Amino acid sequence: MDLNTVWFILVTVLFIGFFFLEGFDYGVGILLPFLGKKDEERRAIINTIGPVWDGNEVWMLTAGGAMFASFPHVYATLFSGFYLALILMLVALILRGVAFEYRQKFADQTSRKRWDWAIFIGSLLPALLWGVAVGNLMRGVAIDVDMNYWGGLLPLLNPYSILGGLVFVALFTMHGANYLALKTDGEIEARAKDVAFKSWIAATVLTVAFVVWTFFATDILTKSGVNGLVPAALAAVALLSVGYFSKAGKYGSAFIGGSLAVVFATIMVFAGLFPRILISTIDPAFSLDIWNAASTPYTLTVMTIVAAIFVPIVLVYQIWTYRVFRERIKADPKTLVY
């Protein structure tokens, strides 16, 4: 396997980590105003991700950094091309990060409610926008011979990609509800379980519609060679299991099922793209792929060595933090930190 393929897989792995971890983080943020009726309940919900959200967000930063290092043209084309959408996402992420840290430091309820909405918007918008972005990646955008996309924001907001955005929101909400069902107790837990099943229905309906549309509108599932068909089938099985398990009251299994659905869906996207990364709708020859967009073999070698050493270390200490903070969070002000 050549290094370009290795790095395509590594970038995929980073996006899997990002969507899996930030998936439930965003879901928790989206559910915050609805599942937390009282201040201490909302605090409890925030505390379920309090120790880990920042580490989770680094998966996105690392995915971006790794893309810059391994496929700089993809980084340049994607970020300059999706300019306004990314600016909106940055604003959302800034609000969200500050809100987690500052909310508790304001004593009055009016300020705290404002921060709650910052967390809600700051979680909903990135989920939606990443979905829209992924939809556009699968569909392709008008990239010219110089690897630039000139179309601006409006062509990106096409129905197919917006449906992709809604799929992300629904999936992440379900993922977050299953997480909260495991991490809270009492009334919040009961509400989370209720939402877990309802959001599963929404996620399933939207995902089925999106996959069918994908089958007809893109070559992600059908192109010869590596494509997204098998991972799409696995994602479907995993997603169906979530409904079964949450009906049966097994939320641990439901959470694992939802996680696998996110993992396989991400693999579906990247397998369907491979070896392309950004598809040009003007001319297939203008597409950015793992060769014409890549760094030199020397840089890829250096980065492979660094990643081989440090990714396992990161995994070990991040898993350890989840172990340390594995207990359920009670809505009891005496034990809450944030």
Place this chain on the structure above:
Amino acid sequence: MDALALARWQFAITTIFHFFFVPLTLGLSIFVALLETKYVRSGEEMYKKMAKFWGTIFLINFAIGVVTGIVQEFQFGLNWSEYSRFMGDIFGAPLAIEALLAFYMESTFIGMWIFGWDRLSKKTHLAAAWLVAIGSNISALWILIANSFMQNPVGYAIEGGRATMQDFFALMGNPNVWYQFPHVLSAGIAMAGFVVMGFAAWHLLRKHDVTIFRPSFQWAARYALVGSLLVGVIGHFQGQFLVQHQPLKMAAAEALWETEQPAGFSIVAGINEGKQENSFELKVPGALSFLSYNNFTGEVKGLKDLQVEAVAQYGEGNYIPPISLNFWSFRVMVGAGSLMVLLALLAVIWSDGKREIDSKRGFMRTLMFAPALPYLASTFGWVMAETGRWPWIVFGLQKIEDAVSPNVPGWNVAFSLVVLGLLYGVLTVVAVKLGLKYGKADVKIRESAAAAD
């Protein structure tokens, strides 16, 4: 304004804003870890209280540094896509390594630190404090490795119209890094020292919790002195390195139009950039030769000669950076730095334990405002480092005008500039308000408020 000018403003504003919060993160993370080390070793609760008190200030500041850092990482692709294409093979690697080595570490262990007081053993919690400090400072190292390439490219070749990495260890061993990183690190230490002294002075003037704030003050005074002295000494050698490698930047910082031997140092000057001359100068003879070479006779080249040399090397064009901006930025940095050394020295002498620092009320009142100095110094230090490179984005390899995203219309950049500007403005107000509130809070009141919440 066109997209290029707007993109430059956006980079300047977002970077200055980001770096308003970073040095305090660098210095205060170590300061808090030192306090906690003292607590774990001595078992005295007082040090735990100190670590928690200054830790809260750290967290208020850290949050903004983290979220504005995301903008920094994305901005190269957003506004500077041609730069990203030209430099990706070299510049992407340290950024990715920064995320992999440093961001994960600081972000994961900050969670452990905040939430782990009752859950981790004392030693494990202390380890988390140190890992946050190490992670933050390693992050600075890698971003400076990236920046140093832009200042002083090494270990590269130009192939197929882009810069390619030939030697990763040359990138890490770039001499520019090993001046810049210690300079930034010691600047952070000095800033943390001054911020802690400022708040501690406020409390001591009011006789609040003297058992907490007197030792805090003493620690911070020494910390600030070490940082201020180091930042100055390292800065001196960094300047000598720049005379060799970026002579135009240093000549700009001196508004030195003509070559001089020996060269004098202008304390102030009336600069006329149009006529390329100074209407007046207040000069210390030979001082610039000394600053450049440690002797009083060396020749320092002037801007006009350097411009001729640059044209011969790079082709037609104007290679003279903005002079007034660099000249005055340099003086603000050096002036603020010198005052910091003086104030920190007095603070150490007057708080040596035998004397009552609380009674020096005028001095303590001065120290409440002294934290402005490190902020001025670090901000204008970076203004000089970045604008003194003009017209290059990567020194000698790529010009700023060739680096901007061609496909992003000006109104998009204007829109994002306004949105980010407003957001950053609001965040500044909120962060400063919270910082002042928590910095001035009584230790006991704060603890009981936290318990009652």
